[in-house]
Amino acid sequence: MPATPMPKAHREQGHARVFDLAEQSLRELNQALHQVTPGSNETAWEVLNPKGSHSVAVGVDHPISIDVRGSVGYYCAGMNDGATITVHGSAGPGVGENMMSGSIVVKGDASQYAGATGRGGLLVIEGNASSRCGISMKGIDIVVHGNIGHMSAFMAQSGNLVVLGDAGDALGDSIYEARLFVRGKVESLGADCIAKEMRPEHIELLQGLLDKAGVTDVKASEFKRYGSARKLYNFNIDNADAY
């Protein structure tokens, strides 16, 4: 009897190593992820029943793909270095904290300080991100389809934060050199953060980020750019009386 070819999606699922957090511990999952060696055939992983667990898939340092089926708690995919991690749900505080490289996609919302201190890679939030998104970012690219909360990109040093919706209070407070692109309204700008001109190179950069994040229905020209006025870089002696 001729074998019926399986649909592609099923075949891929068949190859994925499945971890069910209802039956296996978080530590077993993370240890298994850390034991992946270069050239391993275990390149596709699936995590079931995360149910708000903390620290799901932290510290992964190989270019594997991980699909997390459900919502996660604190620090999911923190320190990611090269993996492609998709959360098919929402993420708690600190998703992708200190990411080095790779990509993280959150299909739902993200809580506080998404992508905090991230040094590289791409973090995409398809819903909203709450307060302090991209705080102290150091090279990461963050694309948020919805809105972001207050104090986002606080002390952001480098990288790009792209927001298709609105930004909350005190955007980019005490910012260094990160670029902030916001399509909607900004509730208020933080200290030393100003609106800047969108030059052709910025349009090009932003278009590249939108393409990478799979955003097709929005044009780069719809965004405004914000960044540092560079007035806080050096101490101004005229302000000495304030101290």
Place this chain on the structure above:
Amino acid sequence: MCGIVGLFLKDKTLEPKLGAMLSEMLISLSDRGPDSAGIAIYGAATGNEAKITVQSPKPERDFRGLDVELAKAVGAPVSVAVKSTHAVIRTTPDKVDAAREALQSLRPDIRIMGAGEAVEIYKEVGLPAAVVDRFDVRSMTGTHGIGHTRMATESAVTTMGAHPFSTGADQCLVHNGSLSNHNNVRRELVREGMTFETENDTEVAAAYLSNRMAHGKNLGEALEGTLSDLDGFFTFVVGTKNGFGVVRDPIACKPAVMAETDQYVAFGSEYRALTKLPGIDNARVWEPEPATVYFWEH
């Protein structure tokens, strides 16, 4: 840290399960606070009965014969249902003040956890699972309830320092955070006649809300006032006889997640607390906005 939960039922068929649902929610947050735990459950108010939840360090001594002595003192029927270190005293609503007063002389070591027509409050030192077992919270029915598991920061780890705090009839509050101007606010409230049992910052927040509501504010307006009058970090979840409210300070660094379906409104410090609720996969789940008051009333 601390973990807080709240559950407000819209669907009456869930009422027999309120205690069990709230217990599971609180236990799931045990590692946010191992010091003590507490729960307030609101049963349906009948109008002909008031309840005083009390606690004693020596329950066998203090609760024995209390019903008879208290009935004699207030001149009305009194029942006493003992649950471990706590007891629920039932009498007619007009005798609550008299009963409270009589308790002071009849049983000076007894502490009042809360009073009202609907609320019962149970709190003790220990993990949520132990506290829930000790008071058989899982078997309790009700319309809404709130709970707390504590990691102490501002005052001692004692029964009285555990949450929920109740400072008015059928009012109580749980708090994640720490207040920095509580001494000042306490002094102002004392001047207005409020009394305090502890040095705890959260008790001040509870008393602040009771005081505002005693001045005619509704729950939403009272919660709104916390944003300008209380300084510090807070996510508050508050219960009243027929309502349930949530507010976070403007900085909002204390976590909060809410879920709503046709059957309930639920609050948890983390999503973990909500995962066992019926229909959670299709619930509207969101993070409450900073400096924004949410409240629901039956």
